Amino acid sequence: MIQCNDIILAYSNDAEIRQRATSGGIGSTLVNRLFTQGRIRSAISFEYDSEQLKYMPRIVASAEEYAVSGSIYHEINLFAYIREHIEEIKSPFLCFALPCQVNPIKTLLDKEGIEAYIVELTCSSQQTFEATEYLLTRVGVLKSDVSSIRYRGEGWPGGVCITLNDGGTIRIPNNNSVWMSIFHSHLFIMPRCFFCRADRETASDIKLADPWGIDSPALEKLGRTFCHVKSERMASILNGMADEGLISYECRSEKEFLQSQHGTVVRKNYNLRHLWFAKMIKSVLNNKLYRKSVLTSSFLFDAHCFLYTYGCRCLYKIDQILGRK
Ligand SMILES: Cc1cc2nc3c(=O)[nH]c(=O)nc-3n(C[C@H](O)[C@H](O)[C@H](O)COP(=O)(O)OP(=O)(O)OC[C@H]3O[C@@H](n4cnc5c(N)ncnc54)[C@H](O)[C@@H]3O)c2cc1C
Numbered sequence: 001m002i003q004c005n006d007i008i009l010a011y012s013n014d015a016e017i018r019q020r021a022t023s024g025g026i027g028s029t030l031v032n033r034l035f036t037q038g039r040i041r042s043a044i045s046f047e048y049d050s051e052q053l054k055y056m057p058r059i060v061a062s063a064e065e066y067a068v069s070g071s072i073y074h075e076i077n078l079f080a081y082i083r084e085h086i087e088e089i090k091s092p093f094l095c096f097a098l099p100c101q102v103n104p105i106k107t108l109l110d111k112e113g114i115e116a117y118i119v120e121l122t123c124s125s126q127q128t129f130e131a132t133e134y135l136l137t138r139v140g141v142l143k144s145d146v147s148s149i150r151y152r153g154e155g156w157p158g159g160v161c162i163t164l165n166d167g168g169t170i171r172i173p174n175n176n177s178v179w180m181s182i183f184h185s186h187l188f189i190m191p192r193c194f195f196c197r198a199d200r201e202t203a204s205d206i207k208l209a210d211p212w213g214i215d216s217p218a219l220e221k222l223g224r225t226f227c228h229v230k231s232e233r234m235a236s237i238l239n240g241m242a243d244e245g246l247i248s249y250e251c252r253s254e255k256e257f258l259q260s261q262h263g264t265v266v267r268k269n270y271n272l273r274h275l276w277f278a279k280m281i282k283s284v285l286n287n288k289l290y291r292k293s294v295l296t297s298s299f300l301f302d303a304h305c306f307l308y309t310y311g312c313r314c315l316y317k318i319d320q321i322l323g324r325k
């Protein structure tokens with residue numbers, strides 16, 4: 001039996017959802033389940049706009065309308081979208097949100113009298129759309145030749161799939177790839193991410209994460225979602241889904257959940273303890289001259305990634321030696 005505050009490693013038994021989803025497809029299976037049961041009357045979904053090459057939020061009113069988009073790694077101002085489309089939301093509503101978006105969205109929905117299930121997505125950082133543009137440059141693809149981009153999916157840990165107008169595809173894996181270097185370069189992260197709290201208290205019903213370092217890509221090919229069950233009602237929904245064979249799960253510990261996010265937690269804690277460092281790094285990485293230099297040459301970009309990654313690791317190590325976690 002799943003209980004409130006449990007940590008589970010779970011996956012959808014719908015093979016298509018699991019294949020298209022970020023990790024185990026629990027987020028998407030929840031949307032389907034709650035619509036089918038009539039427990040929600042609307043949900044947030046994301047539709048690909050092939051003109052802008054971006055995902056656009058949309059409020060949907062049925063499981064059929066919901067798209068399994070996988071994680072979207074470009075900024076979406078979800079709070080502003082929900083505020084502007086509040087009239088279209090039918091209560092109860094399911095909303096995915098990044099940790100920094102959960103409480104503002106929940107407060108807004110509460111104020112409007114809309115009952116909400118909030119599914120929180122663990123987040124190391126969000127990228128500006130420039131990250132995607134730089135990826136296209138690095139793989140030698142013109143924006144005008146792109147039909148669509150998916151950032152995750154196709155099993156665990158999956159990767160980016162760029163579909164071209166001529167039907168061709170370019171796949172960039174999620175480990176040891178130029179996309180991972182772009183992601184971890186921090187050259188494209190949203191300014192607020194330099195000052196993000198790892199231990200943020202949020203009003204979500206469930207927090208989802210990828211089991212980094214727990215599920216080895218050599219052994220696990222399909223994907224599972226780490227879930228921190230945060231409300232009684234969510235525990236009961238998940239038990240119902242498991243009883244009906246919609247999901248499979250095993251219980252895991254909080255320690256393992258934290259372990260899967262270890263690098264992010266260390267970085268965020270360090271930045272908050274040393275605000276001068278976070279501010280300095282932010283201003284260096286946003287400096288026009290610095291950016292122009294490292295982004296015009298792949299050699300300089302790689303040099304930046306190397307120096308930044310190993311420089312930060314040394315600082316974190318010193319902190320650890322000094323007994324700070
Ligand atoms: C910006 C970002 C950073 C992330 N960083 C981490 C991390 O550091 N560690 C980690 O373990 N996992 C991270 N994730 C992955 C995230 O926690 C996974 O989405 C989670 O594992 C859910 O997997 P799933 O297969 O159950 O969900 P799915 O079935 O794939 O459902 C997820 C749904 O979330 C919605 N969604 C996708 N992107 C966004 C977005 N940007 N804003 C709002 N809603 C969205 C879509 O509707 C999507 O279908 C990140 C995701 C994002 C979007």
Ligand code: SF4
Binds near residue numbers: 098196
């Ligand atoms: S890392 Fe950035 S986008 Fe993610 S929760 Fe923190 S502030 Fe929000």
